[in-house]
Amino acid sequence: MKFFLDSALVDEIRHALTMWDIDGVTTNPRHVQASGKPFLAVIQEIGSMFEGTDKTVSVQTNPASHGDYQAIVEEARRLAKLSPTFVIKMPSTEHGFKACRVLSDEGIRCNLTLCFSAAQGLQAMRMGAYYVSPFIGWKEGNGEEVQSFIEDLVAIRDNYNFGTEVLVAAVRNGRQIADAAVSGADIVTAGFSVFEEAFKHPYTDMGIGKFQEFWDETPYE
Numbered sequence: 001m002k003f004f005l006d007s008a009l010v011d012e013i014r015h016a017l018t019m020w021d022i023d024g025v026t027t028n029p030r031h032v033q034a035s036g037k038p039f040l041a042v043i044q045e046i047g048s049m050f051e052g053t054d055k056t057v058s059v060q061t062n063p064a065s066h067g068d069y070q071a072i073v074e075e076a077r078r079l080a081k082l083s084p085t086f087v088i089k090m091p092s093t094e095h096g097f098k099a100c101r102v103l104s105d106e107g108i109r110c111n112l113t114l115c116f117s118a119a120q121g122l123q124a125m126r127m128g129a130y131y132v133s134p135f136i137g138w139k140e141g142n143g144e145e146v147q148s149f150i151e152d153l154v155a156i157r158d159n160y161n162f163g164t165e166v167l168v169a170a171v172r173n174g175r176q177i178a179d180a181a182v183s184g185a186d187i188v189t190a191g192f193s194v195f196e197e198a199f200k201h202p203y204t205d206m207g208i209g210k211f212q213e214f215w216d217e218t219p220y221e
């Protein structure tokens with residue numbers, strides 16, 4: 001399963017690339033706003049970090065255009081020209097799906113975001129989505145079961161051999177990362193602190209301390 005970092009902070013992305021070997025990045029308006037940089041400047045800076053690789057950077061279209069598929073298409077075409085790494089995000093709505101159909105027919109890769117049902121995911125796949133992004137943290141926070149949701153998306157994709165990758169998003173902890181992997185998801189995207197915490201365990205730290213004590217009490221030669 002691929003790991004994407006959900007961030008627009010260049011320092012975080014650099015660390016995640018160097019230390020965690022991440023496979024790509026997802027951004028959204030919240031991350032771009034947090035970067036403190038203009039939208040176009042920050043997405044191009046991130047895109048340039050991945051050029052020459054097969055890793056992708058998902059960038060979101062302006063929500064103001066989301067009620068009109070032609071406006072999504074026009075913006076997506078402009079964004080896609082800026083970096084070969086870009087996959088363009090649009091919502092899992094009627095207009096988002098239609099925009100995806102037009103764009104994917106032109107070879108522009110689309111990430112259908114804000115997916116909350118298997119039926120939405122199926123339509124994203126039918127319309128040629130490169131990625132579909134189920135937001136599991138939002139659903140689980142609402143008391144909904146998410147494991148079968150991910151499994152359904154993977155099964156639908158496999159039943160019909162769609163070319164879409166299931167990109168599990170809004171991930172809050174290591175348990176959800178592992179659940180996504182058990183369910184056969186292709187990719188998980190999570191924030192920096194989620195991965196940082198997921199890669200640690202207090203018993204690992206405790207064990208290092210214990211072994212160090214024995215090591216220090218033992219002659220080396």
Ligand code: E4P
Pocket residue numbers: 006026027028030113133135137169170171189
């Ligand atoms: C994924 O592509 C999104 O950027 C992300 O996971 C959004 O959810 P969050 O901001 O609630 O984590």
